[in-house]
Amino acid sequence: MPAPRRLFLFLIAAILALEVALVWRPFDVRVTTYQTPWRSNKPVGEIVKGFNVTQAIPPGLIMIRKPGKKSIHWRGPNSLRSLVMPNCFSVRFATYMRPNSGHILLTWQQDAARQSWQVPVADLVDNAYVDFCPIGGMDTDKSSLVTMQGVDGEKGQAATAWLTKSQLAPATIQGESTEDRSLALQLVYLNRVEPVEIATVGRGAFLVACLCSLGIALVLLSALWRQLAGMRATGRPLH
Amino acid sequence: MAQVDGIKSGPVPASGSNRETKAVTQARRSEGVPDAGWLEWRATRRTCIVIATLFFIKFAAFSLYLTPFWDIPDESGHYAYVEDLSHGHLPVLGEARMSQDVADSWIGPGARRGRNWIAQHPPLFYSLAAPVVAAVRASGGDFSAQVHAARLVSSLIGALAILGMMAFLTVATGRRLLGIAGGVFLGATPMFTQLGSGVTHDTLVACTVAWACYWLVRWLDSNRLSHALWCAFIAGLSCVTKITALPMAIPLFFLMALWMLRTRGLSTPLATLARIGLIWLVMFAPVVIWGIHNFLHFHEMFPNAGLLNVYPDNPTEMGFWEYMQKYPIWQVVLLNFIGLIGWMGTVPGSVVTVQANGFIAQLFVGILLFCSSFSILHASRLLRDDRRQLACLAIVAVSCIALGLTISTYRYATITCIAIFIMTAWIGLRSLPTLLNPSARPWLMLTGCICIAFFTVLYYHHIWENYTQIGRVKALHGRYFYTVMPFLSLLMLWPLRKGLLPVAAVAVAAVSLFVSDAFFLHDAFVMYGLF
Numbered sequence: 001m002p003a004p005r006r007l008f009l010f011l012i013a014a015i016l017a018l019e020v021a022l023v024w025r026p027f028d029v030r031v032t033t034y035q036t037p038w039r040s041n042k043p044v045g046e047i048v049k050g051f052n053v054t055q056a057i058p059p060g061l062i063m064i065r066k067p068g069k070k071s072i073h074w075r076g077p078n079s080l081r082s083l084v085m086p087n088c089f090s091v092r093f094a095t096y097m098r099p100n101s102g103h104i105l106l107t108w109q110q111d112a113a114r115q116s117w118q119v120p121v122a123d124l125v126d127n128a129y130v131d132f133c134p135i136g137g138m139d140t141d142k143s144s145l146v147t148m149q150g151v152d153g154e155k156g157q158a159a160t161a162w163l164t165k166s167q168l169a170p171a172t173i174q175g176e177s178t179e180d181r182s183l184a185l186q187l188v189y190l191n192r193v194e195p196v197e198i199a200t201v202g203r204g205a206f207l208v209a210c211l212c213s214l215g216i217a218l219v220l221l222s223a224l225w226r227q228l229a230g231m232r233a234t235g236r237p238l239h
Numbered sequence: 240m241a242q243v244d245g246i247k248s249g250p251v252p253a254s255g256s257n258r259e260t261k262a263v264t265q266a267r268r269s270e271g272v273p274d275a276g277w278l279e280w281r282a283t284r285r286t287c288i289v290i291a292t293l294f295f296i297k298f299a300a301f302s303l304y305l306t307p308f309w310d311i312p313d314e315s316g317h318y319a320y321v322e323d324l325s326h327g328h329l330p331v332l333g334e335a336r337m338s339q340d341v342a343d344s345w346i347g348p349g350a351r352r353g354r355n356w357i358a359q360h361p362p363l364f365y366s367l368a369a370p371v372v373a374a375v376r377a378s379g380g381d382f383s384a385q386v387h388a389a390r391l392v393s394s395l396i397g398a399l400a401i402l403g404m405m406a407f408l409t410v411a412t413g414r415r416l417l418g419i420a421g422g423v424f425l426g427a428t429p430m431f432t433q434l435g436s437g438v439t440h441d442t443l444v445a446c447t448v449a450w451a452c453y454w455l456v457r458w459l460d461s462n463r464l465s466h467a468l469w470c471a472f473i474a475g476l477s478c479v480t481k482i483t484a485l486p487m488a489i490p491l492f493f494l495m496a497l498w499m500l501r502t503r504g505l506s507t508p509l510a511t512l513a514r515i516g517l518i519w520l521v522m523f524a525p526v527v528i529w530g531i532h533n534f535l536h537f538h539e540m541f542p543n544a545g546l547l548n549v550y551p552d553n554p555t556e557m558g559f560w561e562y563m564q565k566y567p568i569w570q571v572v573l574l575n576f577i578g579l580i581g582w583m584g585t586v587p588g589s590v591v592t593v594q595a596n597g598f599i600a601q602l603f604v605g606i607l608l609f610c611s612s613f614s615i616l617h618a619s620r621l622l623r624d625d626r627r628q629l630a631c632l633a634i635v636a637v638s639c640i641a642l643g644l645t646i647s648t649y650r651y652a653t654i655t656c657i658a659i660f661i662m663t664a665w666i667g668l669r670s671l672p673t674l675l676n677p678s679a680r681p682w683l684m685l686t687g688c689i690c691i692a693f694f695t696v697l698y699y700h701h702i703w704e705n706y707t708q709i710g711r712v713k714a715l716h717g718r719y720f721y722t723v724m725p726f727l728s729l730l731m732l733w734p735l736r737k738g739l740l741p742v743a744a745v746a747v748a749a750v751s752l753f754v755s756d757a758f759f760l761h762d763a764f765v766m767y768g769l770f
Contacts, residue, residue, distance in 0.1 A: 018750065022757045029770045193770045198760060201769050205304030206760065212297035213756050216290050216423060217749040223286050224745055227416060 008225060015217045023210055026194045030131075033086045034187040036166040041184065043094055043160040044173055047104050047121075051150040053161065055183040056169040057089065059141050086187035087137045089146065090129035092162045093119075097126055102153035108134050110144035118151070121159045129186055138187075146183070274460055276410035283415035287405040290419065294426050294435070295398035301436035302390035305759075307767055308344060308383075310584025311437025312716070315345040316357030317365070318438045321389045323355075324369035325376065330358040331536060333546055340382045346588050356544035361479040361529045364440035368392040389438045397435030397442040400721075401426045403449030407725050411456045411683060412732055416741035420748040421728045427751035428603065429578030429595065429758050430718055440480050445721040447477035448484065452725040455491070455686070459679040462502065464514060467495060471522035477722070478526035482541050485526060486694040487722045492522055494686040501677045545708075553710035562703045566712050570652035576717020577603040578755075580763045593766050599758040601643045604655050606747060609639045610731035611658040617734030618666045628737065659727070663691050666730055684733070687726030694723050 044053050091106070104119040115134045124130065138144065150158060161183055163171060168182035199207045309315045319337040323330040335355040342350040368389045375388040401422045409418025425431055425445075434441045451473040458466035474491055477484035496515045503511040530540035537546065563569060578595035585591040595603065612635045621631060643651055667688030673681035702714050720727070735744050764770060 015749065019753050022753045023760060027761060029765050031765065191770055197770065201760075201764060202300070202304035205300040206756075206764070208300040209297045209305070210756055212293040212300070213752040215293045216752060219286060219289050219293070220419060220423065220745050220749050223283065223419060224416065224742055228742075 004229075008221075011221055012218065015214070015221065019210065019214055019217075024195050024198060026192060029189070029191040029193060031189040032186050033189055036164050036168060036182060036184050036186075038164060038184065040165040040181070041162050042181070043096075044163055044171070044183070046096075046153065046155055046158040046160055047148060047150040048153040048155055048158045049102075049150045051153070051158075052174055053148045053183065054172040055146045055185070057144045057146065057185075057187075058169060059143050085140055086189050088131045088133035088188045088190045089138070089144075090131045090186040090188055091146070091148070092127065092129050092184040092186075093124045094160050094162055095121075095124050095126040096160065098157075100124070100153070100157050100159045102158060103151040104153070104159065105149045105151050106132060107147045107149075108132060108144060109147075110134075110139060110142055121153060121157075124159050127162075131188060131190055133190055140187070146185075276413040277457065277460065279413055279415045280406055280409045280418070283409060283419065284406070286415075287402055287409075287419060287422070290405070290423065291398040291402035294401050295394055298394035298397050298432065298435035299391055301432060302394050303387055305764070305767075305769075306390075306433065306436040307584030308386060309587075310580075310582050310767075311434060311439050312579075312582045312718075313357055314437050314439065314582060314584075315341055316355050317440065318386055318389055319355045320357050320360070320362075320365045321368040321372055321438060322385070324362065324365045325373040325385075329362060330355055332356070332358040332542060332544070334358075344382065344386075345583065354547055356547055356549065359543045359546075360440060360481060361526070363476060363480040364393075364396075364443045367396075367443070368438065386438065390436060393438055393442050394435050396446050397426075397431065400442055400446035400449055403446055403453055404725060404728065407449050407453040407456060408728060408732060410453060410460075411680075411729050412736050414736050414741045416745050417732050417735060420741065420744035421732050423745075423748040424606070424751055425724065425728070427748060427755045428576065429580055429599070429755050429763070430576060432755060432759070433578070433580050433763075434718060441718045441721060443480045444477060444484055445724060447473050447480055448487065448722055449725050451477060451491075452729075455495075456679075456683055458495075459498070459683055464517075467499075467514075467518055468521055470495070471518045475522045475525045478523070479529055481722075482526075483694075483698075483719055484722050485541075486697040487690045488522060488526075490689045490693045491686060492519060494682070494689060497674075498677060498682055501674075550709040550711060550713075552708060555707055555710035557703070557707055559700075559703055562706060563699070567649060567653070568699070568702070568712070568715060569656040570649050571715040572717050572720070573604065573607070573652045573656055574600055574648070574717070575715060576720060578758065579716070580759075581766060585766055585768065591766060593762045595758065596648065596762070599754050600648045601651065602754055603751065604648065604651050605639050605643045606751070607731070608642070608651070608655040608658055609635055610735070611655065611662040612639070614662045614731055614734050615658065615665055618662070618669050625738070632740075662730055663688050663695075663727075667692065684730065687723075687729055691723045691726050691730075694720075 045051065047053070089108070100121045102121045104121060105116060106119055107114065107116045113134065113136060117132055119130065148161065153159070163178060163181040164184040165180055166182045170178045170180060171182050172178070311317075315337060319335070319341050320330055322338055322341065323335060328335075333354065335358040336352040337345070337355055339352055342352045371388045371392050372385045375385050380388065404425050405418045405422030407418070408421040409415050412418060426435075431442075431445075451470050454466050454470035454473060457463075458470055471492070474484070474488045478488050495518060499511050499515055499518075506514075533542055534540055557565070574595050577600060579592050580594075581590070581592035583590055594600075613632065616631050616635065621627065642654065646654075666684055670681045670685035670688065673685055698719060702712075705711075705713055732744065735741060
């Protein structure tokens with residue numbers, strides 16, 4: 001195959017690869033629908049073996065006011081939003097900025113539904129929220145209970161979670177109420193969007209729009225190619 | 240004869256005889272110099288029409304299936320205006336109310352029919368959309384079909400705007416690839432895609448201004464009166480699309496008149512003045528008629544929605560310069576130009592928007608910073624030889640990327656706005672000698688700089704004055720700058736005419752398209768609740 005044709009095919013492949021890389025990869029939608037305020041924070045203490053924290057999540061946690069009452073500036077995936085219902089909750093952990101080891105057992109309970117996650121402490125990032133998504137979703141009209149227990153953490157190598165001053169029910173640490181502090185947490189809507197879902201959004205209209213973008217890019221490429229071919233033929237630089 | 244980087248383009252002396260003008264133009268064409276841009280455009284216009292058609296299909300796909308109703312800024316008001324006209328009534332500001340259908344669909348069933356603040360605008364766009372809506376209604380289309388029909392008019396006009404932009408930039412720069420890149424880049428901004436998918440007159444402003452600029456550059460090259468009249472006529476249409484076009488049209492007219500006087504050749508002063516008068520008439524008669532219509536109703540030529548007292552008076556002390564220091568006015572305008580997606584389509588009655596952020600903001604702001612910085616260096620005559628040009632190019636590109644990676648989007652936008660201001664002022668100053676020695680391209684640059692400066696100062700004065708009256712920061716919409724967008728694009732693209740830079744511009748435009756699609760997918764569609 002002549003070199004120019006190979007280059008042309010390579011450029012077409014590059015355009016397709018770019019389109020796939022930017023648009024057609026699966027991605028996560030993460031929308032925060034509720035977040036505890038971030039004030040007067042303190043850690044719950046090292047979550048070592050036998051350490052126990054309990055937090056109730058009351059029903060109807062929605063931060064957005066009623067429609068028509070407020071302008072909402074949507075700042076991308078971390079915005080507050082009333083239109084989606086949360087299907088996950090997130091807890092803000094901290095590592096004391098050191099490497100830790102061991103596990104934390106986190107249990108969520110709502111009516112008869114109950115689910116547990118074993119969190120490897122070594123994987124936690126300092127001050128980052130960790131999402132927990134109960135299978136079957138959460139009913140935000142009902143209260144739920146989150147319990148964290150240290151499984152095998154040792155003092156000096158255990159992680160912690162943040163407490164913050166909020167209107168939520170107070171957290172209970174080792175059976176004692178914190179009175180005015182709750183776990184720092186978020187309620188989030190989390191959804192993995194696969195390419196099939198992207199292709200069918202708006203009855204396939206987005207697919208059509210993407211094909212148009214692709215078509216424009218290919219037309220640009222052919223215009224470019226014709227110009228370069230003319231340049232080669234005449235032996236003149238582009239200008 | 241003045242010279243701009245190798246393109247010589249002096250005026251063709253106007254004479255009384257059209258045949259003479261044609262002969263001179265023909266002779267100049269045969270030289271292949273002044274009309275190189277026109278030849279480039281002729282050679283590439285089919286490609287551009289294909290691109291514009293693809294943009295139309297893209298906008299149509301968004302408007303029919305993706306953009307929720309009333310998610311384009313003020314869309315309910317724009318549609319209500321179209322609806323009124325389709326019934327044969329010209330809405331009057333303060334009296335016109337939305338139809339019950341619009342109110343129900345926009346706010347919710349049984350909503351009160353609010354007054355239509357959009358009735359402040361001149362009627363051109365609505366006159367174009369009204370027959371289409373009336374035809375759909377007559378053929379039994381329901382409310383939703385009628386709104387979609389009005390949206391498709393806007394989509395078509397958006398595609399024509401991109402075509403106009405490509406035409407203007409190709410003719411003005413003499414490089415087809417640059418023209419195509421400029422048009423595609425405008426179409427790739429999420430804001431333009433969004434506006435092309437809803438009922439709004441902003442796409443018509445962009446369209447008329449782009450085509451007016453196209454005829455302006457054709458006229459500067461040929462000096463044919465018919466070209467000047469086309470420019471004046473389309474600029475006049477722009478003024479009766481949205482009054483924001485007037486601050487562009489006024490300096491444009493004066494510079495056209497000055498060019499005529501400076502290049503009148505053998506024409507008598509009286510004949511030249513007659514031509515200038517004719518251009519004034521063609522350019523301003525429509526907007527004057529609109530002004531008189533307003534004056535009869537309101538005793539004011541161009542009343543705005545302030546008449547409706549939506550915002551209570553709240554006089555606030557604020558200095559002219561202090562305003563832009565206290566609030567990030569220009570940064571917000573720039574980011575909103577790239578994309579401020581949304582209005583009231585997501586939560587009825589609440590404004591929900593997503594501004595360009597993250598990678599897309601960095602990319603688009605970075606491109607604008609690169610072009611404006613390079614343009615400043617170019618206007619400073621620092622890029623005389625290829626080696627220097629390459630070195631400057633590399634330094635500017637690396638600096639832009641480094642800044643984009645290390646500072647916040649707002650600071651990045653601040654630096655870019657400053658670069659754009661300096662570019663406009665500096666190129667304007669460098670083009671001033673053309674007043675003494677008229678030459679087409681420097682004159683075009685000077686016209687562009689003066690139009691941009693005049694528009695920018697008036698716009699800023701307006702929003703500052705508004706703030707001092709109602710105490711709110713309002714109207715920071717980058718789309719207002721569509722009025723001077725062809726000139727801004729020209730200033731930024733002009734230094735990229737050499738070597739393989741047009742190729743790079745085309746590549747960047749293609750990447751911008753994909754990034755824009757990704758922005759809609761990851762931010763706007765999530766906001767719409769599509770996932």
